[in-house]
Each structure stands twice: as structure tokens, then as C-alpha cells.
Amino acid sequence: MADLNRVLVLAGGLSPEHEVSVRSGRRVAEALRRLGVEVQTCDVGPGLLGTMSADPPQVVFPVLHGTSGEDGAIREVLELSGVPYVGARPDACRVAYAKPIAKTLVAERGVAVPRGLALPKSLFHDLGAPAVLERIVAMLGLPLFVKPDQGGSAFGAAAVNDASELPSALVGCFAYSDTALIEQQVKGTEIAVGVLDLGDGPVALPAVEIVPDGGVYDYAARYTAGRTEFFSPARLSEEVARAAADAAVTVHRTLGLRDVSRTDLIVDGSGRVYFLEVNVSPGMTGTSTLPLAVESAGMDFAVVCRELAHRALLRG
Numbered sequence: 001m002a003d004l005n006r007v008l009v010l011a012g013g014l015s016p017e018h019e020v021s022v023r024s025g026r027r028v029a030e031a032l033r034r035l036g037v038e039v040q041t042c043d044v045g046p047g048l049l050g051t052m053s054a055d056p057p058q059v060v061f062p063v064l065h066g067t068s069g070e071d072g073a074i075r076e077v078l079e080l081s082g083v084p085y086v087g088a089r090p091d092a093c094r095v096a097y098a099k100p101i102a103k104t105l106v107a108e109r110g111v112a113v114p115r116g117l118a119l120p121k122s123l124f125h126d127l128g129a130p131a132v133l134e135r136i137v138a139m140l141g142l143p144l145f146v147k148p149d150q151g152g153s154a155f156g157a158a159a160v161n162d163a164s165e166l167p168s169a170l171v172g173c174f175a176y177s178d179t180a181l182i183e184q185q186v187k188g189t190e191i192a193v194g195v196l197d198l199g200d201g202p203v204a205l206p207a208v209e210i211v212p213d214g215g216v217y218d219y220a221a222r223y224t225a226g227r228t229e230f231f232s233p234a235r236l237s238e239e240v241a242r243a244a245a246d247a248a249v250t251v252h253r254t255l256g257l258r259d260v261s262r263t264d265l266i267v268d269g270s271g272r273v274y275f276l277e278v279n280v281s282p283g284m285t286g287t288s289t290l291p292l293a294v295e296s297a298g299m300d301f302a303v304v305c306r307e308l309a310h311r312a313l314l315r316g
């Protein structure tokens, strides 16, 4: 462990989640510094590669959310530069970040996913939006949930309880991606399950239950202190908690993730656990669920960050 002494935390990034990433990065950097690790923080920009070659870090800890941070692009560059980094490889990130593809792969392994379809904006132009929308509602029923096929922090995501709300939900969604994922809305208890692999294979952390005050876990509910109540561990029966843990580990393994991930799930009224998506660079802010789960597992967040960086160093 003594070998780890210089880490570069990458935070900020070019996505709409810039601010969240800055907060996550600050938290990781403070945690590592508290343990005596020398930490430099850097944003993604023209200075990054220069900084890395002028003073090469032992390990990069990417805490970038959204496109380029989670889609694998920055990690491709890290691979090229030969500096070890925390987290999944670029190819695994690419698959995990593409929500419809990740859904297909995890469903093949028996994890329940909301029924739905992914449609590009161009298709609505080509076929005529009203005819397409009518068929979607006829096929999937109501209520629905619309979200971009990639992204995070619930940007561009909307519940659709009435068919008349579908067009505006899609317009909101297309502001963030050219392809919309339209799913049956799952009603139930929202949970997030972190997975850590500190050397003995991926292990699920206790599920964290998310109860937003307005019922919707949107951007404001996520990052405004007090707007969401968290139960950590989640108030689930032992059986459902086990199913949620199994689902998160299956997702982590199926998509070939590494070190850390967070799977977002909804448990419906019958106790069935549905996969929504997985994050390869989970939020680490003061209102994020992964640090809460780490604490509730009786672990120290700073020590976990150091272990993750140390593992990357050993790999490198």
C-alpha cells in the first residue's frame, strides 16, 4: 500500500453532468489526501495530456460522469498513455453506456428489464410521428417512461402517464440524445446497488433505497441536500435484497466491468427486480448512493478509494 503516493483525479468533463463530476472528484480527492496520498485534480481539456506527460501520475482515478467519461472515450486515451486507471476498460464502458444494448445483454442472463424499444429521432420524421406514437402506446400501454439511450442524472428523462404527454417527453429526450428509449414505467421502490471488486471478485454493497420527496428522482432531487430520503440499507426483504445483489453482480460480470459499478434498479410491487441501467463511474458526491452504501457496509469511503487506486496500480 505504501507504493501508492500520486493519484490524478479526473473530474469535470464536457457532459451536462460537469458540476456533479466536479463535486464527486473533490470528494474522492479529499478522501485520498486524508490518507496521505498526493492528489492532483484535472479536468478534461487541452491541458490534460500535457499535465500527464509533464508529471505522470501513478494512477488515474476517473470520476467523470456522462459522455466521454462513461462511454469509454477518455479511457481509450488513458490506455494509449499507458497510465493505469480505476474502473472498467473502454470497450466495456461503451457497452454499459449504451442503455438498450446493456439491457439486451443483461436480459439474456435472466435479469428482468422493462419492456421497451429504442427509436432514433429520424424515424419519427421518416414515418410520421403520430402513427409511430399510436403504435407505441398500443404495444407497450401506459404509463411509459422516456429517456435518452445514453446519459445520466435523469437529464431528458420523463414519465408519461397519458398518451398526450408522449410527444413533449420525446422532444425533451432528443435534446440529450438522437435516440430515445421508451419503456414501460415500472412502479415500485427505486434502489441503487454498488458493486466493488477489491481483489476477490465483484461483491454487491447493501442496496440503497431512494425516496425523492416529489416522487421523481430528477436532477434537483439527486443533488439538493434534503430533497431525497435514502434508506441504507434499503427496506427490502432478505429475499428481494439478495435478488437485487445478484442482479447487480450479474450486470457487472456480464458487461465485463471492473473495480466499481452502480446498478440502478426498481423493485415492483411483487418483489421483481428490474434493471434500469448501470454506471461505470458512479456519483461520489455527498448525496450520492455509492458512498452511502460503502458506509452502510461498514467500510471507510477513503480506504475504498485508496484500495481501488492501489488495485489499478498493481494492474499497471
Ligand SMILES: Nc1ncnc2c1ncn2[C@@H]1O[C@H](COP(=O)(O)OP(=O)(O)O)[C@@H](O)[C@H]1O
Pocket (backbone or CB within 6 Å): 114, 145, 147, 151, 152, 153, 154, 155, 157, 183, 184, 185, 186, 187, 190, 216, 217, 264, 266, 276, 277
Ligand atoms: N422504466 C422505468 N420506469 C420507471 N422509472 C424509470 C424507468 N427508467 C428510468 N426511470 C427513472 O428515471 C431515472 C433515470 O433513469 P436511469 O436509466 O437510471 O438514467 P440516468 O442515467 O439518467 O440515471 C431513474 O432513476 C428512475 O427514477
Ligand SMILES: [Mg+2]
Pocket (backbone or CB within 6 Å): 153, 264, 277
Ligand atoms: Mg440512473
